[in-house]
Amino acid sequence: MKFFSSILPAVGVAMLGAISVLAQSSDVIINGLGTVTQESRNLRDVVENLTPFNVAVQGAKVASGLTDIGQTVVSLTNTIMQGNYEPFPDDVAKDIVAALTTFVQVHQDLLDTIIGKHGLLQSTPFTKPIGLALQSLEAIVDRFAYLIIGLIPTREDAAKGQLDALDVTFTQAINTYNS
DSSP states (O other): OHHHHHHHHHHHHHHHHHHHHHHHHHHHHHHHHHHHHHHHHHHHHHHHTOOTTTHHHHTHHHHHHHHHHHHHHHHHHHHHHHHTOOOOOHHHHHHHHHHHHHHHHHHHHHHHHHHHTHHHHTTSTTHHHHHHHHHHHHHHHHHHHHHHHHHOGGGHHHHHHHHHHHHHHHHHHHHHHTO
16 A cells, blocks of 8 residues: 555656646747747838838848748757657647647738738849748748647648648749749
């Protein structure tokens, strides 16, 4: 009987530790997506406020902002890869897909805004760097997305649907700036 009284607390502590690690690892992904979402939102505001009067100065921020977003996603990808995460249970996967959905919506809004400002930006030297930054960011986001999809098998279809929609908008933006 003494055996069980000493082993049960140890099992309980081990289970709490496992739950804590699971929560921390999903928090890395969810918070990371939140950071990238905020960077996209901030850059969208910069792009939205481009005018013929400030484009010569502010236009340079578009390509560099896309590059910064890419660097954040690469850092998040590396963090996740180093964590050797196992696939998440459905309740956690649901939260990750919710964060991913918000990221996709905000990022599509950014890309649509960049597409809408093409006429203004095409008379500047920033068009080519923006096109290259868009291509690079798409590749980075795709790599990240496939990593995330592998961790949320119960929500794979929902995640793929979001990413397919984002790919369409990326293609439109890239085609606009590479034409």
